Amino acid sequence: MHGEAGQKSTPDSWTIGGKILTSRFFLGTGRFPSPAVMLQALQASGAEVITFAVRRVNLDEVADDSILQHLPEGTLTYLPNTSGANNADEAVRIARLARAAGLGDWIKVEISADARTLLPDPVETLKATERLVKEGFTVLPYTSDDPILCRYLAEAGASAVMPGGAPIGTGLGILNPYNLGLIAEQSPVPVIVDAGLGSAKDAVQAMELGAAAVLANTPVAKAGDPVAMAEAMSLAIRAGRLARLAGRIPELPYASASSMEAGKLSSFAADAAWMEAAQG
Numbered sequence: 060m061h062g063e064a065g066q067k068s069t070p071d072s073w074t075i076g077g078k079i080l081t082s083r084f085f086l087g088t089g090r091f092p093s094p095a096v097m098l099q100a101l102q103a104s105g106a107e108v109i110t111f112a113v114r115r116v117n118l119d120e121v122a123d124d125s126i127l128q129h130l131p132e133g134t135l136t137y138l139p140n141t142s143g144a145n146n147a148d149e150a151v152r153i154a155r156l157a158r159a160a161g162l163g164d165w166i167k168v169e170i171s172a173d174a175r176t177l178l179p180d181p182v183e184t185l186k187a188t189e190r191l192v193k194e195g196f197t198v199l200p201y202t203s204d205d206p207i208l209c210r211y212l213a214e215a216g217a218s219a220v221m222p223g224g225a226p227i228g229t230g231l232g233i234l235n236p237y238n239l240g241l242i243a244e245q246s247p248v249p250v251i252v253d254a255g256l257g258s259a260k261d262a263v264q265a266m267e268l269g270a271a272a273v274l275a276n277t278p279v280a281k282a283g284d285p286v287a288m289a290e291a292m293s294l295a296i297r298a299g300r301l302a303r304l305a306g307r308i309p310e311l312p313y314a315s316a317s318s319m320e321a322g323k324l325s326s327f328a329a330d331a332a333w334m335e336a337a338q339g
């Protein structure tokens with residue numbers, strides 16, 4: 060696989076907008092106790108992509124920005140987000156400001172329709188995605204966990220879709236695993252589960268459901284030990300991915316003894332019979 064100049068692929072690398080990524084963990088930079096802790100958590104996470112709200116960046120002096128100045132130069136991909144936008148016009152304006160300030164052409168469209176839940180506005184998100192794709196941005200929309208909407212976003216040219224597990228900052232985990240599974244199964248672009256995760260088990264679940272990656276901020280930044288949690292989430296993402304690739308056993312309604320009585324079937328024959336029964 061070949062990406063942008065100088066990029067190397069690995070057996071499990073993946074691509075967004077022509078960029079080869081090896082980590083499947085996107086990290087948000089808000090709400091950490093200090094820039095130093097954020098930086099240590101970033102290192103522990105292994106994340107290659109970080110997101111931050113454009114409205115919180117000092118766009119006049121990006122190099123002196125209170126968060127960005129602490130980040131290692133040249134190694135990270137910036138995914139500025141349009142958090143705070145209430146409609147497509149505002150999101151497009153924020154994306155253009157970010158690009159003009161030198162923050163790159165990746166943009167996470169984040170348009171809230173409701174201050175209490177911060178759930179994304181599906182109609183405005185689709186409109187903003189269509190417009191920003193036409194303007195040459197690499198667009199990653201934060202979206203509700205609706206398989207049909209995710210399909211429309213991909214058709215509009217989104218480079219990935221980012222369905223929420225639960226409302227931002229709630230830590231409720233994955234509220235609708237069925238929908239997320241459908242989205243992952245049908246999506247022609249990578250699915251990045253974004254928002255609402257609480258701990259490592261939610262990251263495992265997202266990856267086992269078939270997500271390509273996970274984006275988390277609050278569960279790391281507000282954990283008792285953000286650096287340890289960043290590492291835990293990173294391991295969980297890798298474990299979930301490995302389990303997905305390994306192929307889990309089918310769920311059965313009744314017990315199936317894991318050791319057979321002597322003298323009955325050989326263990327291979329027993330396993331074959333078990334698989335046949337499991338598959339109906």
Ligand SMILES: CC(=O)[C@@H](O)[C@H](O)COP(=O)(O)O
Binds near residue numbers: 111230256275278
């Ligand atoms: C930072 C960012 O992009 C958030 O808006 C995002 O959706 C993460 O949500 P959590 O804070 O719940 O992880």
